[in-house]
Amino acid sequence: MKVLVDKEKCFMSGECYYNHPELFRMDDDGYPEVIENRLDQDLLRHAEEAVQVCPAGALKLEK
Ligand code: SF4
Structure with missing residues (x-):
């Protein structure tokens, strides 16, 4: 992801x-510039949180 x-x-x-x-x-x-895309379980959780919180819907997770 x-x-x-x-x-x-x-x-x-x-x-x-x-x-x-x-x-x-x-x-x-x-x-924002993404600086880490090797997402372990913790970072994946953080990334999912960032996607949810973004007020513009500008973030998404992709495989
Ligand atoms: S709009 Fe979303 S992607 Fe842009 S800086 Fe804010 S939280 Fe980050």
Whole structure:
């Protein structure tokens, strides 16, 4: 599984990179950049949480 960011939807609210710096960092334009896609069980849970919390529906998990 990997996390994908849809920059068309993202409005840079920051929840993903502030709540999950183990998975995301802010890029130079303010968008999240995925820094870890080797998701063990814990990280997968964090990623699922980030997907649920994103107010823009801009994150998704893909196999
Ligand atoms: S939580 Fe969603 S809208 Fe906010 S920065 Fe992350 S991807 Fe973008």
